[in-house]
Amino acid sequence: MVSDKSIYIKTFGCQMNVYDSDRMRAGLEKNGFRPEPDVRRADVILLNTCSIREKAEHKVLSLLGQLRTLKDRDPHKVIGVAGCVGQRMGRALLQTIPALDFVVGPDAIDRLPGILEEVYSKGSRVVDTQLDGGGRVYSQPVPSAAWARPAEFLTVMKGCDHFCSYCIVPFVRGREKSRPIAEIIADVKRLVAAGAKEITFLGQNINTYGKGTAETLSQLIDEADRVTELERIRYVTSHPRDLNEELMSQFGNTPKLCPALHLPFQAGSDRILKRMARFYTQAEYLAKVERLRHYCPDIALSTDVIVGFPGETEEDFKQTLHLLESVRFSGAFLFKYSSRPGTRASHFTDEVAEPVKEERLERAQEIAYGWIKKENEGKKGRKEKCLIESLDKKGSYYMGRSLSNKVVHVLNAGAACLGKIIEVEITDATVASLKGYYVGAPKVSRQMDPKISASVPPA
Ligand code: 5AD
Ligand code: SF4
Numbered sequence: 001m002v003s004d005k006s007i008y009i010k011t012f013g014c015q016m017n018v019y020d021s022d023r024m025r026a027g028l029e030k031n032g033f034r035p036e037p038d039v040r041r042a043d044v045i046l047l048n049t050c051s052i053r054e055k056a057e058h059k060v061l062s063l064l065g066q067l068r069t070l071k072d073r074d075p076h077k078v079i080g081v082a083g084c085v086g087q088r089m090g091r092a093l094l095q096t097i098p099a100l101d102f103v104v105g106p107d108a109i110d111r112l113p114g115i116l117e118e119v120y121s122k123g124s125r126v127v128d129t130q131l132d133g134g135g136r137v138y139s140q141p142v143p144s145a146a147w148a149r150p151a152e153f154l155t156v157m158k159g160c161d162h163f164c165s166y167c168i169v170p171f172v173r174g175r176e177k178s179r180p181i182a183e184i185i186a187d188v189k190r191l192v193a194a195g196a197k198e199i200t201f202l203g204q205n206i207n208t209y210g211k212g213t214a215e216t217l218s219q220l221i222d223e224a225d226r227v228t229e230l231e232r233i234r235y236v237t238s239h240p241r242d243l244n245e246e247l248m249s250q251f252g253n254t255p256k257l258c259p260a261l262h263l264p265f266q267a268g269s270d271r272i273l274k275r276m277a278r279f280y281t282q283a284e285y286l287a288k289v290e291r292l293r294h295y296c297p298d299i300a301l302s303t304d305v306i307v308g309f310p311g312e313t314e315e316d317f318k319q320t321l322h323l324l325e326s327v328r329f330s331g332a333f334l335f336k337y338s339s340r341p342g343t344r345a346s347h348f349t350d351e352v353a354e355p356v357k358e359e360r361l362e363r364a365q366e367i368a369y370g371w372i373k374k375e376n377e378g379k380k381g382r383k384e385k386c387l388i389e390s391l392d393k394k395g396s397y398y399m400g401r402s403l404s405n406k407v408v409h410v411l412n413a414g415a416a417c418l419g420k421i422i423e424v425e426i427t428d429a430t431v432a433s434l435k436g437y438y439v440g441a442p443k444v445s446r447q448m449d450p451k452i453s454a455s456v457p458p459a
Helices: 015-030 054-073 084-096 106-122 169-173 181-193 217-225 245-253 270-275 282-295 314-327 354-377 443-448 450-454
Strands: 006-011 044-049 078-083 102-104 126-128 151-155 198-202 232-236 260-262 300-307 331-336 383-391 398-402 407-410 421-429 434-438
Touching: 006 015, 015 044, 015 078, 015 106, 015 151, 015 198, 044 054, 044 084, 054 078, 054 084, 078 084, 078 106, 084 102, 084 106, 084 126, 084 169, 102 106, 106 126, 151 181, 181 198, 181 217, 198 217, 217 232, 217 245, 245 282, 270 314, 282 314, 300 314, 300 354, 314 354, 331 354, 354 421, 383 407, 398 421, 407 421
Parallel strands: 006 044, 044 078, 078 102, 102 126, 151 198, 198 232, 260 300, 300 331, 407 434
Antiparallel strands: 383 398, 383 421, 398 407, 421 434
8 A cells, every 4th residue: 555655756867857746746746755855764676767877877877886885774665757757767677776766757657656556565576668659748737736936837848859960868758649738738837826927837848839730939938928917928949940930039029038148159160060960050059149129129038059969070069159259148058968778979990089078178168158148247236027936055045036047136125026027136146146235125134134134235
């Protein structure tokens, strides 16, 4: 019987995994499991994993190594792996790690309660890596709870049909499948009723949302824009090839759509882009940036970059630097290429040496972060509208995000600001975040918290 068991879930990787973990938690709680924040006390330990780069997988495997000692001490503990590593390694993971009781992939979330029942009742070790087929997906989403975070994420589609040559995602998440707009909007309304002010729609290749149906991402955004009380809409992740004119123009005419877009370019060299199977050139990418800025001059663009892709020469790499210099991104995630088993690029034999990758990463970071810092410093003295999401990691200050998706630590905001959009005057900036003061904060809230009253600016 599982009804008295407690569960600890650790999430690795992207926002979609965070969302999936919420769904796992919700499904298991419905079936009698209790959440347990302390891994040592939990009856079931579940790792929801990421396999995008080798390093991400190593983290999972090393944690599994540590968990073995817990299981040695208490053999009744049940340990499972879910998500992309589960999908990629399947039964092999069960074979190499004797302490593991079950391995499931990202599409097995709804089957988890049954899987745990089987583990407990029969003592079986279970593998479930069945992926949904293409077409529609009608998953029962999380937001049945009465409470929502101020900024919530909502998965609107799963999978990817692109098969960029370096990427494991299409193998571990399967083909593209979209949820119907009506179902998504019902979720948005539930989340908003439970307190959410901002929704980020999630999909690995979200621009092609609705593929194979009559529905499109533009329609979804228009419908979400009409949801009263929802204040902000974002979506992630876009592929430059699929970002059409209609989607770009929405940044100029859709009031709730935040002026921020994550648009990975991956590499600046046309030759490397071709090898990556990205299906655009540097010139085409830059033309889209121009169109976006035409519709929305202040749009904050962020990007992903891979350095050291097989065969990347110094000349190719300089094109990446050129693109970083030309666009001046507001945010950038830079990665060293990591070979993923089964992908097309894993068969390329002209790998770039590790020290070269390392050096290119540093050079790319210097340029990308240099522009980000400059942009952030330019915000000093300006006022930004921030949605206050939570206390920061240290628990010192409330933090939120600006319209352009910058993290902002607010030095004089009190708990009453949580979930509100407030105006913050920026006083300090680093590459990672901004700091500032809530303009017009009621005096009483400044005095309630000693940390906060200590940091009130001179009048
Ligand atoms: N190696 C390095 N980075 C990768 N990414 C995806 N696959 C790989 C890989 N094999 C990066 C891409 C993608 C981001 C989520 O991760 O930049 O946009
Ligand atoms: Fe991977 Fe994104 Fe390319 Fe799909 S579009 S294969 S998720 S990098």
